[in-house]
Amino acid sequence: MTQLWNYEAWNKALGHHFFRPEFAGEDVFLATDRHVLHEVSGLEEAEAEESFLSSVRSVCGNGSRDITGWGRQSLLRAQRGGPEWRPFCCALLCFQVYVAFQMENVEGEKTAANYWGTMNELLGFGLKSNYPKGLTGELHQSLWRDCMERWANDRAYHGESLGHLVLPPLDCPGHRHIVLPLSQALLRREDSLRLYRFFHDQDLRPGESLEAATLADRLETGKPDLATHAKRVLADPLRREAALGQLVRLLEEWDGSCPERTKKSPYFMWMRFSKKRPERLQAGIARVGPDELEDKRGAGLEELLKAECRLDEIVYRPLDRSMRLLVRNDSLGCYLEQRYAGPEQELLLLLAGHRQNDVTSLLRHARIGFESLDVDLPKNWRLYWLETPKKLPGLPFFEPRRLSVRPVGGLKLRPGVWMAGAGPAIRISGEALPRVGWLDRQLIDIEAGEIRHPCLSRPGRHQLVIPGRGVRACFQVEEAEELGRFGAPLWKPNEPGWPAQNPGEAEAPAYLLGLQVVGPWPARPMPLPPTTWEKAEPKSVVSTPPANEPAVEAPEQKAPAVTETSPIPKTVDNRQALVVRLLVSLRRGVPLVSTSELLEGSRSDHALVRTLSLRLMGQQKETDP
Amino acid sequence: MNDTAADLALYWLSHRAEVSDLAMRQLARKLFPEESTSRTYWQLTDGLQVLGHLEWNQLRQRWCTLAPYALKSSQGEALLCGARLPGWRPVLEQAVGLQLEAQYRDRGPQRWVTEEVPETCGKLAIPIFPERGLELLKALPELPMAVTSLTQDTPPTSGQWERLSPRGSWEKVAGLVLTDGLYRRSDYTHQDHVLKVDGVCRKARSREDKALCWWYQQSRQRPMKIVYERRRTVLLLPYVPGGRLPLVAERALCARSGLLPHPESRRYKAYSNLDVDHAEQLARILCCSLEVR
Numbered sequence: 077m078t079q080l081w082n083y084e085a086w087n088k089a090l091g092h093h094f095f096r097p098e099f100a101g102e103d104v105f106l107a108t109d110r111h112v113l114h115e116v117s118g119l120e121e122a123e124a125e126e127s128f129l130s131s132v133r134s135v136c137g138n139g140s141r142d143i144t145g146w147g148r149q150s151l152l153r154a155q156r157g158g159p160e161w162r163p164f165c166c167a168l169l170c171f172q173v174y175v176a177f178q179m180e181n182v183e184g185e186k187t188a189a190n191y192w193g194t195m196n197e198l199l200g201f202g203l204k205s206n207y208p209k210g211l212t213g214e215l216h217q218s219l220w221r222d223c224m225e226r227w228a229n230d231r232a233y234h235g236e237s238l239g240h241l242v243l244p245p246l247d248c249p250g251h252r253h254i255v256l257p258l259s260q261a262l263l264r265r266e267d268s269l270r271l272y273r274f275f276h277d278q279d280l281r282p283g284e285s286l287e288a289a290t291l292a293d294r295l296e297t298g299k300p301d302l303a304t305h306a307k308r309v310l311a312d313p314l315r316r317e318a319a320l321g322q323l324v325r326l327l328e329e330w331d332g333s334c335p336e337r338t339k340k341s342p343y344f345m346w347m348r349f350s351k352k353r354p355e356r357l358q359a360g361i362a363r364v365g366p367d368e369l370e371d372k373r374g375a376g377l378e379e380l381l382k383a384e385c386r387l388d389e390i391v392y393r394p395l396d397r398s399m400r401l402l403v404r405n406d407s408l409g410c411y412l413e414q415r416y417a418g419p420e421q422e423l424l425l426l427l428a429g430h431r432q433n434d435v436t437s438l439l440r441h442a443r444i445g446f447e448s449l450d451v452d453l454p455k456n457w458r459l460y461w462l463e464t465p466k467k468l469p470g471l472p473f474f475e476p477r478r479l480s481v482r483p484v485g486g487l488k489l490r491p492g493v494w495m496a497g498a499g500p501a502i503r504i505s506g507e508a509l510p511r512v513g514w515l516d517r518q519l520i521d522i523e524a525g526e527i528r529h530p531c532l533s534r535p536g537r538h539q540l541v542i543p544g545r546g547v548r549a550c551f552q553v554e555e556a557e558e559l560g561r562f563g564a565p566l567w568k569p570n571e572p573g574w575p576a577q578n579p580g581e582a583e584a585p586a587y588l589l590g591l592q593v594v595g596p597w598p599a600r601p602m603p604l605p606p607t608t609w610e611k612a613e614p615k616s617v618v619s620t621p622p623a624n625e626p627a628v629e630a631p632e633q634k635a636p637a638v639t640e641t642s643p644i645p646k647t648v649d650n651r652q653a654l655v656v657r658l659l660v661s662l663r664r665g666v667p668l669v670s671t672s673e674l675l676e677g678s679r680s681d682h683a684l685v686r687t688l689s690l691r692l693m694g695q696q697k698e699t700d701p
Numbered sequence: 702m703n704d705t706a707a708d709l710a711l712y713w714l715s716h717r718a719e720v721s722d723l724a725m726r727q728l729a730r731k732l733f734p735e736e737s738t739s740r741t742y743w744q745l746t747d748g749l750q751v752l753g754h755l756e757w758n759q760l761r762q763r764w765c766t767l768a769p770y771a772l773k774s775s776q777g778e779a780l781l782c783g784a785r786l787p788g789w790r791p792v793l794e795q796a797v798g799l800q801l802e803a804q805y806r807d808r809g810p811q812r813w814v815t816e817e818v819p820e821t822c823g824k825l826a827i828p829i830f831p832e833r834g835l836e837l838l839k840a841l842p843e844l845p846m847a848v849t850s851l852t853q854d855t856p857p858t859s860g861q862w863e864r865l866s867p868r869g870s871w872e873k874v875a876g877l878v879l880t881d882g883l884y885r886r887s888d889y890t891h892q893d894h895v896l897k898v899d900g901v902c903r904k905a906r907s908r909e910d911k912a913l914c915w916w917y918q919q920s921r922q923r924p925m926k927i928v929y930e931r932r933r934t935v936l937l938l939p940y941v942p943g944g945r946l947p948l949v950a951e952r953a954l955c956a957r958s959g960l961l962p963h964p965e966s967r968r969y970k971a972y973s974n975l976d977v978d979h980a981e982q983l984a985r986i987l988c989c990s991l992e993v994r
Contacts (some may be wrong), residue, residue, distance in 0.1 A: 559716020
């Protein structure tokens, strides 16, 4: 259900979105489209659009209590609050720009009729091509010039500490009213269709992330069929950068479809690989979703390198048939196929025979180290690993301006997933480091390309977006919920000395975990009262016996029938009992000894038993054939 | 109470069950990025071992987390040792009244003690065993006997050596004619210590062997005294840099309180909540005199 945001809420949110201290001294455009509404509100795009429109309608649309909303907002221009205050007409003017974003080119229709017609339709006034109710040309100018521009560009008031609003001059050619919102609008909704065609012709891939500068180069060479407004925006040095950012976002959101053209294969190759254990290499194809890999499927390397892999009847098409460039993506926990690599990234290069010499010599010439990896690959293919330097040379598969985003530190539960409480920091490297970004839809400052934020340690999926730079990275943080499989060592007696840790034991039984000393130990006898001896269980020395087994089973140990460690009785009766036990042991092949030995009282109990044992062992040796 | 770095380490180790020594060092570096990795690594592993959460598997050369278990004290409480997960806290709080206590300067994971001791701890089916640290101490031999079980070795024929001094520091010795004492290589080319007693050299390789030799040599070189304070039920062990108790003995002491020792007046390490019997047994094992106050 759509969350209800009233006009004041939207006004405040948009005002703070466009005018903020980070933009001090920079030009600001009120370029409002559905993506901006989504960014500002945190709602889904469609929900955000619906909520925004209904809030504007409540002020000046059909059915609003006061259709003089336009004028009311204008009259409030004289009010000025503190640094957090924004003009009350801010959201209305953003709406005007949003109308420009929604405009469609209709052949033969005048721009003014088109613009006001679209606005009337959005405000619920039907298909009328004149001013909407309550708005006049004078009021329109007043809102833009007297109210907004004066506030934003008033040096005396806040010294342009929130950015500088760029409006066309008063003597600007064209329609003097419509030119104001049109000057703020970037690429329109209608342009997206033409751009999808351009992406298709340029053999770009749905979900592909490219640097704005790279897309600009392709625009220069590709000459797309764009509308006049889009051409004007891209030619305008002030609006070009923001429009290119819009283009990057459009490519990421593209699903590969385009009218009159076959759908582009949306699949990328992924690999999971560790240099320590190359035999565990895994590979496959997947679609790059907004947050994670979708439709992930494993495949054999032969199938992938021959480009014979398919999913849902759509064939995987590699970006380059004789070369696969896979960039390590820590947030996805694998290497992912890309067209270009940025600085300070780990790469896997799969090269077909004829490309091996070319690429490796280029790398050598650029003094970039690489390793050839010994992996079982189809004939003529080789795998290389390398890490790109901070300053990238101009090689065809490098994109020097690309920002690389790497999570660093933190405790990983598994590839691509960090443990709650110990999340990663994010390191951004590349040219022209961004100063701000959006982390979980909150604007954050980025200092020296590093982000350390407490929210990265909280459970959940965290998204970092750097607008206009093609950066949209996700980081999954989870509570540790699963225990590992335990097979801990145990402590064993080490006659006659100190217990030792698992001497000679490859695997300890599950119920003998931890600090548990077992077996005939210690050499030093345990003094116990004679009365308890008859009932006394064979004594094992247990300190902290943890176990997976139930408590009743864990402490039980197989005690030897007669051992040196058994407590020695001091009364004659008990000595006789010992004789009985020794006799019992005879049945197991131990020869009989004289009971007179037992009755000697001069030696200590411990020494006596030791003597007995030695005697027994000696006699056994004599009797053995 | 918020989780400390040591708690996070234990959660992570519980999830992994076993890790290599390198991974353990990396863990220390990640959790304490601004401190010396070597020091934090030793503190972390020592604290977790002493409190019965972790073991070093000599054969596999890996750190292994112990399966979860609880020790039932004579006061009727259960001390949770071994592996643990953060999600267990609410379960145990609700089922058996879990109480948390921080370790001295957060050097180890928090002490988890439950008021009630049912057959198993809550729904988690953690097995419960009686705490038998004192029995273990009684069973341990005195140090002179314990060191005889160390492997005999030939006297060193090369290298630079350092000798353990009565102050606990290591002092270089000239030449290779070594008198009785505890030695280590000054160039750290290998980590074995050599204990020479009555002309016989013995090799100390593991942490436990080295601790045995260290205390044995110290008790031979100078009179050592441990103190037991009846009023506070605290055992005070003389603090000498580098002097770690053998793990078996220290774990037997800490199993009673579930707390790591804390320094007291720079001269002692204090083990709390112990009986005089513990002190007597430790004095016997270490061949020290015992003062009961």
